[in-house]
């Protein structure tokens with residue numbers, strides 16, 4: 001039986017890595033009580049809370065946290081007509097937090113994710129592991145069979161080309177989940193009692209040319225390297241699909257990371273996921289995605305971005321044109337999504353003017 005860690009009595013981290021260079025983005029339509037358990041690891045950091053659903057509902061933020069909170073009224077006020085690209089009634093709304101942040105790194109976590117225990121029973125500081133993953137190179141061009149070669153006690157194995165051992169910059173760190181795994185609705189329905197108790201002590205780079213199902217529950221990324229591509233799409237209220245927000249973003253960021261020579265890692269850290277959303281409600285949200293993805297995946301597998309596309313924004317705009325051209329025949333929704341991808345980039349650049357980015361010495 002897997003259980004969450006007990007963090008009572010653990011002192012607040014006295015040396016929080018990247019304290020002033022990282023924001024924590026939390027989408028919530030429930031409450032933020034889970035932050036009590038995370039206090040030792042997260043309290044030193046700035047939170048960006050994206051409140052979904054009814055903007056008149058008061059969300060309590062536990063004492064001692066430094067935060068900014070945005071509800072739907074704030075999103076509409078800040079973005080004006082461009083707010084149409086930010087989903088309502090879906091965790092996709094979290095990407096608004098990525099856009100308003102001014103920091104280099106983002107860690108995003110769901111409000112039903114708690115501190116996991118490692119096999120030795122120690123509380124896992126998931127944020128610290130994500131930071132380690134992001135600050136260490138990735139190896140997308142050649143698979144290291146001993147997993148993360150930069151980790152203490154590991155290295156590149158025999159036969160690994162020395163010319164590739166420098167690795168590439170890491171743009172994304174994708175963490176995993178003990179207890180309730182991130183299964184789709186059909187799997188949740190047939191395996192309602194399945195719990196993940198398997199803690200695999202590994203971090204791997206996802207090879208170039210390989211897509212993966214990115215879960216937004218426990219995710220960190222370098223905003224300067226890949227932020228503009230972390231759009232979580234048009235989901236939820238008024239849309240024919242939901243719960244494919246993180247998947248869509250994951251497919252977009254992976255083809256762009258492959259094109260720009262950036263790395264994506266998956267594995268440690270684990271969080272303890274406590275709440276299984278309702279599988280029947282999820283099925284209603286997911287079902288179109290379940291058959292559309294049989295066409296979407298081949299689309300992404302065949303994406304070829306031009307050599308002129310050298311920035312994330314240029315890659316993303318090129319991608320939006322391909323979506324409009326090649327996926328609109330699947331459903332008119334993709335025509336709307338392609339337009340929303342452009343609106344997102346326009347809003348991103350409005351809130352993050354390139355000159356400001358250059359002035360801050362960012363990429």
Ligand SMILES: O=c1ccn([C@@H]2O[C@H](COP(=O)(O)OP(=O)(O)O[C@H]3O[C@@H](CO)[C@H](O)[C@H]3O)[C@@H](O)[C@H]2O)c(=O)[nH]1
Nearest residue numbers: 027028029030052089090091110111112216217243277
């Ligand atoms: O309408 C909504 C629904 C939820 N949220 C917030 O988003 C996260 C995730 O919600 P929940 O835990 O209910 O959903 P899961 O099935 O466990 O989530 C997985 O599916 C992805 C949904 O796309 C999600 O990223 C995965 O973790 C919570 O913080 C809710 O409060 C919301 O803001 N609006």
Ligand SMILES: [Mn+2]
Nearest residue numbers: 110112275277
């Ligand atoms: Mn959840």
